[in-house]
Amino acid sequence: MITFFDIPSTLPANAWSLNTWRIRFTLNYKRIPYKTEWVEYPDIAAVLKKHGIGPTDENRDGTTYYSVPAILDVDDTTGEVKAALADSIPIAEYLEKVYPATPRVFPEDEEGLEEQKAFRVLREMVPIFTIMCKATLPVLNEASRDHFSKARAMDLYELYEVDRLEDVPYGEEEKRVLWRDLEVCFGKLDEKVAKTDGAGVWFKGDRITFADFVIGGVLIWMRTILGENSEEWARVSPWNGGRWGRFLEGLKDYETVI
Structure with missing residues (x-):
């Protein structure tokens, strides 16, 4: 059985994180049994170390x-640990390899795989991070x-030079x-997806790939935190001809929180 580590919230659905949603979508899409540990x-750090799951990066201070x-x-039978992994790409690659009978999320060809692994959203959408x-x-x-x-203020330090999110100016x-800038960013993302999706909804057309879970993670983060019936989400979902509302609707079957 897979234990999936996620971050809780005070919201009814509990799950909210755009990064963890990439793997939750993947597990649900592949219909691989798992349980969540919040x-x-x-x-x-302590929980992952206890299970032999290594770090994914270094902090600015070198830790x-x-x-x-x-x-x-x-x-389930022997109690043997088959994998102890962190970070979305290595996890998705592991699931592809070890559960080959499930629907694939990465293309078979090397060029397509590298495109998926390199696909990023937030680097091109700085305003969404502050909002x-x-x-x-x-x-x-x-x-x-x-x-x-403190951690997110550190991520935004070059923009705002504050030590806490509460001090980021947000009048x-x-x-x-x-x-306004975020709408421009979504427009650029729309252009990028439209170049590859053909007549379909997804990044690669009619077939879901991992890139769609990256985009879906951003969208479900926004909808969950802002509220499905909020004025803010009502502003986002119709952008670019309603692409983003349709996008999440297409992922609805994979939104289960276990």
Whole structure:
């Protein structure tokens, strides 16, 4: 059985993180049985170390950085640990290899695989990071808020030079500019997807690939945190001819939170 490590929230669905949703979508799409272990931000390093799951990066001070998504795959009969992995691409590659009878999410050809592995959204959508991190902070459990505030402020330091998310300027004028810029970013993403999707909905047309789960992670993060019936989400879903509302609707069967 696979144990999938994710970050909880105060929201009814609990799941919210764009990064972990990439793997939740993958597991659900492949219909691989799993269970979720919810881990607050300050506990991630200790929990992953306990299970032999290594770091994924280094902090600016040179210390090791532990992150989710992460999985622990244990044989139900023998108790043998088959895999202890973190980071979405290595996890998705493992699931492709070890569960070959399930629907693939990566192309068979090397060029297509590299394209999927290199696909990024947030690097080209800087405004979403400020908007959504500010919106996410209040819905986290108290145990995670301080950690999230400091960590995301560090990510945004070159823009704002503050140590906590609460200190990022976010008045009405800042919101207006960020949302305007975000619409431009989605327009560029729309152009990128339209070049490859043919007549289909997805990044590669009629077939879902991992890139769609990357995009879907961003969209479900926005819809979950902002609220499906919110004015903000009602602004986003019709952009680019309604592509993004249709996109998430197409992933609806894979939104199960176990």
